[in-house]
Amino acid sequence: MRLFDSEIKRCQAALVSTRLEEATQRKRKGKSNMDVRTGFVVLFCLIGLTCADPVKFKDCGSSSGKVSMVDITPCASQPCELHKGQSYSVNVTFNSGVVSQTSTAVVHGVIAGVPIPFPIPIEDGCKSGIQCPIQMKQQYHYLNSLPVKSEYPSIKLVVKWELKDDNKNDLFCINFPVQIVS
Known part of the structure; x- marks a missing residue:
């Protein structure tokens, strides 16, 4: 800061x-x-x-890859303040440890330890900046948007973002804190 x-x-x-x-x-x-x-x-x-610092994240079980950086735009402070009615760009840089023909994103908001599905516009990772098939030992830049609906409550939570390979294993799994504000 x-x-x-x-x-x-x-x-x-x-x-x-x-x-x-x-x-x-x-x-x-x-x-x-x-x-x-x-x-x-x-x-x-x-x-x-x-030019802000990369988002602080925790790996939550990336079994098929390794995350090197997470960036959310705009995000001036951490935890990121997500304003209702706005959409945020999420960019995850990772290295794949497997070959996979497909990739599917799954996003949850975790509140008091309870994961709640968080819809995103594009679940297909191959349509989110990744050229499929995914190759082993290659670096990828996954890019998607995180829309924050106006009806969401103002609350602090953890976003759990997974990108799954053909075998439903995590190419990446990250947790990062956010705060939804009006």
């Missing part, structure tokens, strides 16, 4: 400095290409703000 705060302060300082230079330049020789420079500073600040 300190990195995020320092990035904001640095961007603010750069923007103020650029605006002062722009005003000085306009006084000297009229409007110049300072607007372009200001645009680049703002663009780089926005890029810096979107």
